[in-house]
Amino acid sequence: MTPSGAAAVSKANTSGYKVESPFLNLSEMSSYEQNEAQEAYEFEQMYEQNQYQIEPEAESFESPFVFREFAGESVQSEQASPSAPGHVMQFLSELHDHQFNEALYELYAEAEQFHDEQGFQPTGHFEQLAFEAEQMLDRINQGIGSRNFASMQEGEMEAVIQQFEPETAHLSPQFENFLGKVFNKVKSIAKGAVDLAKKGISMLPIGSILSKLKALVRPLLSKVLRFAISKLPASLQGPARMLQAKFLNEAEAEAFIGELEMEAEAENESEAEQEMETVPDIGRLQHEFDSSIALHAFGAGEFEHEFEQEWGEQENEFEQEDPLQRLHDARETLVRQIGELRDGENPGPVLEQFIPAVLPLLKLGISIIGRPKVVKFLAGCLATLIEPVVKQPLARMLALPMVDIGLKFASLETSAQSEAQAGANAVAAAVEDTVREVAMLPETVLENEELLQGYIQSAFEAASSANFPPAMLRPELRETSGLNGTWMMMPSQSSKKFYKKYSKVIEITLTPQMMKAIHTFGNRPLSDFLRDHQGIVPNKSVKARLHLYEAIMGTTLSRIARMEKHVPGLGVAGKQAWSQLHPLTPESAGILFREPGLGRKASRRFRTFRRKIAAGKRFYYLEIAGARVQVVPKVMPRAVSKPGVVSPTPTSTLTPAPRTRRSNQANVTIDFPRKQVRVFLFVSEADSQQISAKIRQGMPATSAVMVLKSFLKGTIKSAFSGEWRQHVKIVQEYEAQEQFVGGLAKKAGTFLLQKLGENLWIWLEKYLQEYFKTKSAEFAAAAAKDADGVTIMITIMNPPGLGLVQSALKGNMKSMLGGLPSGIPNYSIKVIPGYRFH
Amino acid sequence: MVFPTTASRLYPDTVSIRASDALREQVLRQCTHWREAASRIGDLDNFAAAEAWQRLERYLGVSLRRSLLTAVEALMKDAERLDSRARRARTEEEFELVRQDVVTFRNRYMQTEMVLDFYGQAVNTRTNPKVAAILRACDTMARKSMEAILEPLGKPVPLVLTYIHSGLGASILKAGLRLWDGTTYSAVAAIKIVWHNLLRPTSLIHEAGHQIAGLTGWNEELALAFRQRLSLRSPEVADMWASWSSEIAADAIAFAHTGYAAVAGIHDVLAGNANFVYQNRLGDPHPISFLRVLMNVEMCRLYFGRGPWDDLALAWQRSYPIHQVSALERPLLEKSMKILPDIAEICLTMPMKAFGGRPLQALVNPGRVSPQALDALVKQAGSALFTSTHWVGTECLRLLALSGMRLSHDSAGMREVLREQDDWMIRLGMMAEPI
Structure with a gap:
């Protein structure tokens, strides 16, 4: 802040500015917990003394978790069915998949490229993909036939669906990814159907739902195209309105709309800088998509037509606009x-x-x-x-x-x-x-x-x-003390500007210590990214050239990557390019080249996903000689050859498919209805092989756990502290008659979730120790398969305190007192080659 | 200039004008011809199929194309300048000067075309996707072999373009050399490997060794070391080995990276008829084949002790007994055989300025490719050794050493080993991001 402006600002500035560090700060967590606990206790005192009326509150606290929240006083609604709303929300929770948003973004980046370079809307571009998706859904529909899901167990249902997993070897990585995510939606639908059938809740037959899903694919892809050419409204209200009319009361609908719109609002009063998305978040399309499926699944056919009509009107309205x-x-x-x-x-x-x-x-x-x-x-x-x-x-x-x-x-x-x-x-x-x-x-x-x-x-x-x-x-x-550059609007030769670039390319030596200290999107250490994505082993220093970029309205990281054709390693629209752009915060700028003034603070919201960035934020690309994007090859296994016959490798299997390798990550699903916590530990290929090597050498189980511990502990803790919302998914149902309170109750619930997270880490360490002691060969066998990495799926049954957490989230402040009960719950572990999130 | 003719003597002014016009016309026509030709060679897809270009690893492809297009751009600028001069010229003298420059430009065009044709043909060997994947794997292995030595020395690592051709032995057009057009420097090291060794490309590492030795100045230093250390034994032998230092240097680097596999590979390439094996050509940087194989065996003995290389040496000497060498040449060979262990030691253990005061073994430890070390790698990685992107990506050079060693002393299982090598090399090639 400049001296001349400070006086004016200080008068009216009501929002404090919180410096965000890439490092975990335990002392801050403790003080946060203390503050929250005190507030919750005071609230309970006032509540019990009837001195405080629960007022309907607009949703002001953005929960860090992916789940549906409700605010405000419950209202007895004549429209809402007594049991349907909770189950609708549960169904929606199951359907939601943040990876689906990533798949949409990859398609969006392709369409954006067409539009930027060819100047027209590539209407036929996704024709093949739509066809493949429709074919897949037809096959599944025919295959499932008239099966009775009510009598199936979950594992049985999954096995039935799995046999229809589509063949994708001939598709581009973007198309393959999207098709895989649609397949996951099918599995979620089937899972939801089994679950609800057991509870006696009726949905339409699964065949009908899949037919609806099939009918939604083309419109969805069409909307992705329109998104790419800025021809979709920034706000989507249609789905929530329909759900409200049929299933939700007013408060629930407001909250649902708030969920849709929450990305557009400031995250928290404590975050001083307001931030603006450079382009609308394509994740809204998933909300709409899921809502349409839910509407149909729960028999709201008459509303579907109205919804589609209204949506069509909205689309026409925006047809002529291109802001x-x-x-x-x-x-x-x-x-x-x-x-x-x-x-x-x-x-x-x-x-x-x-x-x-x-x-x-x-x-x-x-x-x-x-x-x-x-x-x-x-x-x-x-x-x-x-x-x-x-x-x-x-x-x-x-x-x-x-x-x-x-x-x-x-x-x-x-x-x-x-x-x-x-x-x-x-x-x-x-x-x-x-x-x-x-x-x-x-x-x-x-x-x-x-x-x-x-x-x-x-x-x-x-x-x-x-x-x-x-x-x-x-x-x-001046932003810098030594560098004499400035920010130039780019591309330089075009009248249409899409981003800014710093006029100096900065040469640095990147040490292993710097790589570990700096964090990129999703709070991942840069060292992990460089190892897994670029084959840089973080045990020696490397020379790098830093290219710096700034976002303006209309910037996407895919555009920057694509338009930087003169920069080695960039110049294409694919994920392998834009995934190499990292957030340039003051901390990372200070570590990289000692000029923190060139960095820009960004809230968690805009440091989580590369598809969602804010105007004015900055990014960097590391040009490292010798670094190569680590691609997962799509190589089919050779057919068994007869003696004396050398079978040639089919050339169709040799099409390069630039799907980049994944880094370690931990994802958690807290499933209140099923009283389960499911943890998905993805272990990168490099670490999987390291662990397998230790197993083969006969090293004790602890050594394997230590490899996992280095990334697991930090990820679990930060996920449950609310920092990284994409790692925790919550599935829950609410009943309409229950009272809901606003931000304070959610904060209380969040506090208990953090406690749950701490317990989770203790349990996981124990489970993994036992697992590697007795079943390490199973892990080694999974790591030996032809897949990128291994996912360890841990299902924890009825963990102590889960009910209390749910109760606190629903507003029962008493559940906060006394903390969480102790005890080691039962669990099961399954190890799968490759990546699984849920 | 007026060309005197009978007509010109009768009608001097008319002929002068006609000759001038004729000269102008021819010069302009040629300028246009060469300018158009230059613009055509700017389309690189004319020299190699678009699919082949797309099968280059992206970094390599972008760099190579940029380098070639820069050469064409420079040519086009010259063509345009020439054309412009031709159009502005008025006098016969001016036209004549332009005509002479057209001849110069024509030569320059041919040289530029040669550059594009060379690289185009090299790239075009990637038209088949399977071969392209294997060649990308070769690019990766060659680059990694150079990185291991050049990066610790702070030297830039050149990009590598591997291509395939018929013949017996491999070769390299080093990066940084001035090319035929006289202005373009080779942006990449172009390494030729041959069909019979497609799945045993230890020669690839030998050729990369030439690039390393050139960039570090090791050839000259090694030659000096041979002279200094071996002169006491025999100045003539010392001089002879010094003249072979560039090939010995590349052999040593290939051995350090791939162990016995390199030795067996050298043996199979050199195992020709006796004349070829004993041949000693003046000025040829290649050592006498007979000695060269045995020198490589000494490197194995120095690091690995006894092993299948002893049998190889035994068989070699039985197939090419020294008594068949001429009486004139034999003393030289006999003296050389006595100093082969010294040669091996000098190459691998002697500190060199080229390596920052360190011996080659400090940068690339041959102990990592001993049979025992390779066995340990197999045990460590298990069945994922040839399928995991981690192992294939990080240990590709040791996998080359392992496969080569297995091929060298297990002829019964050779087909299976080759199949396995084919698979993992394709996998390595598929791990490279395409253009």
């Missing part, structure tokens, strides 16, 4: 107009035209769009601020970064015209960044011109630091 294209056009106009400004000419009118083009992409900017007075004021302030740089010859201003060797690609030569344009681009970028920050300000600031002016100044200073050469700035505003 991102409008922004591109507005930027181009602004750059040209700035370049054409004469000395002394007021840039205000030019800015007044530009600002409204930025705002539609900023959901929070809605507060400004309809307020021309604010727009005019903002334009006026900005005009004053940019006037000095508009006066100067722009070419001279930006000559230094433009001649930097990092941007002198073979085909790019600077000219006087392009240097001048670079100057205008820098001004336009600074304006856009400022507008984006201002748009996120609260009403109280927007209504107060004095306050607003301070914020605009502060935001523009921050934007200038990022967009102008350091030599032009006051020393205290």
Whole structure:
């Protein structure tokens, strides 16, 4: 924060700024627990004394876990069926799969590439995929026939479905991934059907549900295409409305909508910086998809038609809009107009035209769009601020970064015209960044011109630091102390800009200690990523060249990776490229090259998945000579040859399929209805082989557990502390009559979940010790199979305290007192070659 | 210039104008011809199938294509400059100068075309997907063999393009050499392997050894070491071995990485007729084959003690008895045989400036490819040794050593070993991200 802006900010700034470290901070966890426990106790005191009425609360606390929450007072609804809503929510919980979102994103990246490079919507691009999915669903439907799922056990059902696993060797990795995730949906549907049938809850026959699923595939893929060309609404309300009408009461529906929209809102009051997604999260498509399946499964046929009709109307409404294209056009106009400004000419009118083009992409900017007075004021302030740089010859201003060797690609030569344009681009970028920050300000600031002016100044200073050469700035505003680069809008040769790149490529030596200290998306150590994805063994230093990027509205990591054609290792749209981009936080920037000012803090929400990033956040790519993306080969086993006959390897099995190797990860499903906790420990190929080698050498079980312990303990703890939501899935059902309370009860429940997580680690260590003592050969056999890594599935039956946790989540604060009971629950372990999440 | 003719004597002005026009026309036509030709060779798919290009590992493919396109771009610029000069020329003198430059440009074009044709043919050997996978595996193994030595020395590791051709022995066009067009430097090390050794490519590591020795200056230092250490025994022998230092260096590097497999591989390539085995050509950097095989055996004895290499040496000397060598050459061979253990020691254990003051064994320990060490690897990895991406990716050079050793002394099981080698090499090739 600059001195000039600090005073204005300090008056109105109500949100503290929390520094986020990539390291686990145990002392912070303890104080957090203490605070939460105290609050919960006080609440219970007040509640029992009837001095506190539970008021319906809007959902303000974003749970770190993937589950459906409810807020507000329960309402006796004549519409909701007494038992159906809870089971609908359970069904939806089972269906949800964050890996499905990853698969959608990969398809989205493909479609985005087509649109960017060919300039049209590739309507037929997913035709093959749709056909394959439909064929698969037909085969399953025919195969399952009229089986009675009610009488099946879970394992039996899974075995029935498994035999219809599709053949995918001929498909691209993206198509293969999507088809596999649709297959997982089928398994979830069947699992849900078995479970509910046992409880006497009726759903439509599974064949009918699968037919519905089949009918939804093409529309889903069509929506992915539309997403790629920014032709889908940012907010999806249709599914929740339908579910509300049929199954949910008002509070539940609000909460469900809140679940859908929660990614658009600030995560927590304690997170100071508001953040804006660069593109809408494609995960919403899964919400809609699952909701449609649920609607059909529970017999809401009449609502489906209404839903589809309404959805079709929404689609038509957005058919003609493309806010991102409008922004591109507005930027181009602004750059040209700035370049054409004469000395002394007021840039205000030019800015007044530009600002409204930025705002539609900023959901929070809605507060400004309809307020021309604010727009005019903002334009006026900005005009004053940019006037000095508009006066100067722009070419001279930006000559230094433009001649930097990092941007002198073979085909790019600077000219006087392009240097001048670079100057205008820098001004336009600074304006856009400022507008984006201002748009996120609260009403109280927007209504107060004095306050607003301070914020605009502060935001523009921050934007200038990022967009102008350091030599032009006051020393205290410079982002770096040694590097003399600046951020350039890219691609340089196109009028459509999609991201920024730092004009210096930074050469570093990456030590093993640095690799371990830095964390990437999903809180994974960089060392694990480099080993598993790029074959860099983290036992020696490597030289690397760092390329730095910044996101703007419309940026996706797949676009950056694809458009950086001159950077070795990038230049393609596939996951193997964009998965190599890592978040550049102040901590990682400080460790990598001692310039923390170049990093940008990002909340957990935007450090979890690569598909979800925020505007203004920064990323880096490590160009390491000798590093190669570790691809999992798709090689079919050779047929047994007869003596004297050499069978040639079928050439169809030799198509390179760049699916990258996975790193270690732990994923947990807390299944309240089944009273189970299921832990899926994926052990990377490298570690699987290391463990197997120890087993073959006859080393004690402890040595195998130690290999797992190094990643497992940290992952379990951080997952249950609420940091990394994708690792924990909660399946639960609620009954409509129960009361629900808001954030405080959820915090209490979360506290108990953390306690459960700590116990979980203790149990897992014991289970794994026993397992490797008695069944290590089973693990070695699984590791010897032709698959990437091994998944250890541990099912813990009726763990002590699970009921208390569920009770606390439902608002029973008494369950918090006394903590969780002790005891080692029963368990079973199954080891599977390859990766399984649920 | 006016070309005197009868007509020109009768009508001097008319002929002068006609000759000038004729010259202009020819020069312009040729400029256009060569400019168009230059633009055509800019489409690299004309030199190798698109599928073949796509079967290069991505890093290699991007670098190679960029390098070739840069060469073509430079050629095109020259062509355009020439064309522009031709169009601006007015006088016969100017046209003549342009014409001479057209001839120069033509030579340059042919040389650039040669560069593209060479690499195009090399890439085109990847048209078959199975062969392409095996060649990608070779690229990976060659690169890893160079990394082990060059990275600790802080030297950049060149990219490798392996291609396949007919013939007996392998060869290398080293990275960093100036190519035929005179301006382009080879961006990659192009290593040729031969069909009969497709599944026993220890020669690949030998060729990569040439690249290493060239980049580190080991050839010269080794030659000096031979002279200094062996002169006391026989200056003539010392000089002879010094002249062979580049091939000995590459043999030593191949041995360090792949052990006995390299030795057996060398043996099979050199086991020709007696004339070939005893041949000593002046100026040929290749040692007398007879001595070369035995020198490689000495490296095995130095590190591994007794083993199947002893039988190989025995059989070798029985097949090519020294008494068949001419009386003139025999003393040289006899003296050399006495110093073979010294040669092995110098190559592998003597500290060298080229290796930062360390011996080769400090950078690549041959002990890791001893029969015992390879057995231990088999036990450690179990049945996943040839199928796990971890083992295949990290131990590909030792797998090459293991397969080569098995092939060398188990002729009955050779087919099975070859099948296994085929499978894991294809797997290794499939682990490389394609372009």
